[in-house]
Amino acid sequence: MxxxxxxxxxxxxxxxxxxxxxxxxxxxxxxxxxxxxxxxxxxxxxxxxxxxxxxxxxxxxxxxxxxxxxxxxxxxxxxxxxxxxxxxxxxxxxxxxxxxxxxxxxxxxxLEAPRYCETFVEPRYVLRCLEADCDWRAKRHRASKPVKTPDQYRCGACGGGYEVEHVASDRTWTTASGYGGAKAALGDDW
CATH class of the missing domain: 3.30.2010.10 (Metalloproteases ("zincins"), catalytic domain)
Structure with missing residues (x-):
């Protein structure tokens, strides 16, 4: 310098x-x-x-x-x-x-390096299987297609349906209209 x-x-x-x-x-x-x-x-x-x-x-x-x-x-x-x-x-x-x-x-x-690096921020959304005997979960940081239209996708483990949770508000949805409703209801807090 x-x-x-x-x-x-x-x-x-x-x-x-x-x-x-x-x-x-x-x-x-x-x-x-x-x-x-x-x-x-x-x-x-x-x-x-x-x-x-x-x-x-x-x-x-x-x-x-x-x-x-x-x-x-x-x-x-x-x-x-x-x-x-x-x-x-x-x-x-x-x-x-x-x-x-x-x-x-x-x-x-x-080299004592991790094989995968942990995320350093909390996810914005959590996808969670609705089947009673399945504990599949996925974290998302952006409103991807599976977040916006969960009814068009399936659980990554068992193939069942899943719900999406907006972590900051605890609101959940299972359809595209549910996503739109949650987003509209939260407004500026989205």
């Missing part, structure tokens, strides 16, 4: 992530080219704490970290997210693709 410049929270996140990435690479002898990784911070992300995007044309991975997750988690948990995304970057660099399969699972375990 030069005189008069201040460090932002995003600068802090990227700096800590880069330092941690170097430590992980060196400690675990991870064959990853840190020079071919770009770092970014998302101020909009609400669900994913991190993401890794591969730009095959440039052979560069961009690791995007969520500012809200950094603010919500303690450093050890957030460092796990950085390691998780490093595994994706490593897979992209080595194999041109990445997922959460066996290869990812093994490398993530070696």
């Amino acid at each position: 030069t005189d008069g410049e201040t460090t932002t929270l995003d600068d802090e996140i990227v700096a800590r992530a880069r330092i941690h990435a170097r430590e992980v690479r060196d400690e675990h002898e991870l064959a990853i080219d840190l020079g071919a990784i770009e770092w970014a911070v998302s101020t909009r992300a609400r669900r994913r704490a991190g993401a890794c995007r591969w730009h095959a044309d440039r052979e560069v991975a961009t690791i995007v970290l969520a500012r809200r997750a950094y603010e919500r988690y303690e450093w050890p948990a957030f460092a796990g997210i950085v390691r998780h995304e490093l595994v994706h970057a490593w897979e992209f660099q080595q194999f041109g693709e990445s997922g959460h399969g066996d290869r990812f699972r093994k490398r993530a375990a070696a």
Whole structure:
């Protein structure tokens, strides 16, 4: 930094992530080219704490970290997210693709990285099976088609019907008209 410049929270996140990435690479002898990784911070992300995007044309991975997750988690948990995304970057660099399969699972375990990152905000909606012997639930952060028109979709486990709950208000619906009614009733509180 030069005189008069201040460090932002995003600068802090990227700096800590880069330092941690170097430590992980060196400690675990991870064959990853840190020079071919770009770092970014998302101020909009609400669900994913991190993401890794591969730009095959440039052979560069961009690791995007969520500012809200950094603010919500303690450093050890957030460092796990950085390691998780490093595994994706490593897979992209080595194999041109990445997922959460066996290869990812093994490398993530070696780096003590979580296989999946927990969400860091409460969902806006919860889908819940209506069958008595089924405990299927799904969380949604946006009003997707299954949220707006639950009568056109089925439970992900047993195939039964499900209801949608608007978490902030506890209102539930099972049809498209129920969704519209709940949204209209809540107005500005939607």
